[in-house]
Amino acid sequence: MFKRVLIANRGEIAVRIIRACRELGIETVAVYSTADSESMHTEIADIKICIGPPQVTKSYLNISNIISAAKITKSDAIHPGYGFLAENSLFAKECEKNEIIFIGPGYELMDIAGNKSMAIEVMKKNKIPVIPGYDKGLDDPGFAVRTARKIGYPVIIKASFGGGGKGMRIAADDKDIKTLLPLAKSEAKNAFGNDHVYLEKYILHPRHIEFQIIADNHGNVFSPGLRECSIQRRHQKVIEEAPPVNISRKTVELMEATVLKAAKVLNYQNLGTFEFLLDSKENFYFIEINTRLQVEHPVTEMTTGIDLVKEQIKISSGNDISDIRKNYFSVKTNPDRQRASGHAIEFRINAEDPENDFMPSPGKIDYIHLPGGPGVRFDTFIQCGSTILPYYDSLIGKLIIWGRDRNESLNRALGALKEFKIEGIKTTIPFHLKILGNKNFNEGNFSTSFISDENIL
Secondary structure: OOOEEEEOOOHHHHHHHHHHHHHOOOEEEEEEEHHHOOOHHHHHOOEEEEEEOOOHHHOOOOHHHHHHHHHHOOOOEEEOOOOOOOOOHHHHHHHHHOOOEEOOOOHHHHHHHHOHHHHHHHHHHOOOOEOOEEOOOOOOHHHHHHHHHHHOOOEEEEEOOOOOOOOOEEEOOHHHHHHHHHHHHHHHHHHHOOOOEEEEEOOOOOEEEEEEEEEOOOOOEEEEEEEEEEEEEOOEEEEEEEOOOOOOHHHHHHHHHHHHHHHHHOOOOEEEEEEEEEOOOOOEEEEEEEOOOOOOHHHHHHHHOOOHHHHHHHHHOOOOOHHHHHHHEOOOOOOOOEOOOOEEEEEEEEOEEHHHOOEEOOEEOOEEEOOOOOOEEEEEOOOOOOEEOOOOOOEEEEEEEEEOOHHHHHHHHHHHHHHOEEEOOOOOHHHHHHHHOOHHHHHOOOOOOHHHHOOOO
16 A cells, blocks of 8 residues: 555545545645645645645646655655546656556556547447547538538537536537637637547437446456436536436446446556436437546445545555455345445535626635535535635535435435535525426436526526
């Protein structure tokens, strides 16, 4: 096991990783920008080291500074969290060159999975269903228009080297392509350092379903379950659940078999997430692989009892997953059925003003009251007196609720959100309460266009 791990991240995920390391008896190193010098992750780590000014390009995206910090602190490994450098294969390669373990898949796999166009090609070759599209890259608007016509409108322009809704635009006609293509490329360049984009057929009213996988370095791989990620705003996930509702067991089993096949084809190692769109007839289409820990990982943890962050670390240190797999599957009754229990739902709490087009709401937190009770968890880095900075993502925490079934988890969520108080900044808590008051949401009747369809603003 590692002696010391550097966390190349900030905010709630840095805190989450530090706590996992602590349980494993591993010392932690927190890196921080000058603006983050008093952030919670720097307070609870064993060692802290400044890596630059507030701008992410000069701090949390500065590979040389982070590698230097790891060498100065004699860290055995680096955990990238999510966002920033988590899916940057160059960073993973630099870690290897400097004899530092990168906690995640190797850079060769990241080069394939991180390039969505390349990942789609691999899926096609292995007869895994993908959305019709063109994945060779688009530079000329005229060619893009002709390509979109062949695919059939509407189409979606997507960044090849990123996610989270960045570099993504929906085009309904030729005019949209000409207008939106340069915008998507520019946004992709600014967010991911690469302006490569591709086209896909836009499926109307799909659901967004993803499978978590765990794979070690010894050829073992399994999936501890799937998640519902359809509640989105501007292609950004807002609420996630495990397990999804209103999907047939036959479809779940077929999707799971597809995921495991794909993971073995890729010789996947460490944690990963395979994402799909599911149409109204339960046809499913591969869209991407995330070679990192997902923001929504807690809903899987709450329904399975598996600490995914600790498993990441243990796999990277050389452990196999035979014990966790054995404990997870019910060997007495049916060895092929999973032991997931109950229902979990996660609400992303952002420092944004829902009444003002979700504008970021940085500032000082004057008062905070956190909800509690059975099945209530809040992953965060904030406390009374914390300052939410304007330089970084607006996510300030994740409220995760577990119940014996979906109805109980929704009832608990309603109580928890009503109890939750934050003063000094605006948050998305009122927005989540509106969603919980929606009949279709409560009945599990939704798609990725739910928020706009139901006019929940």
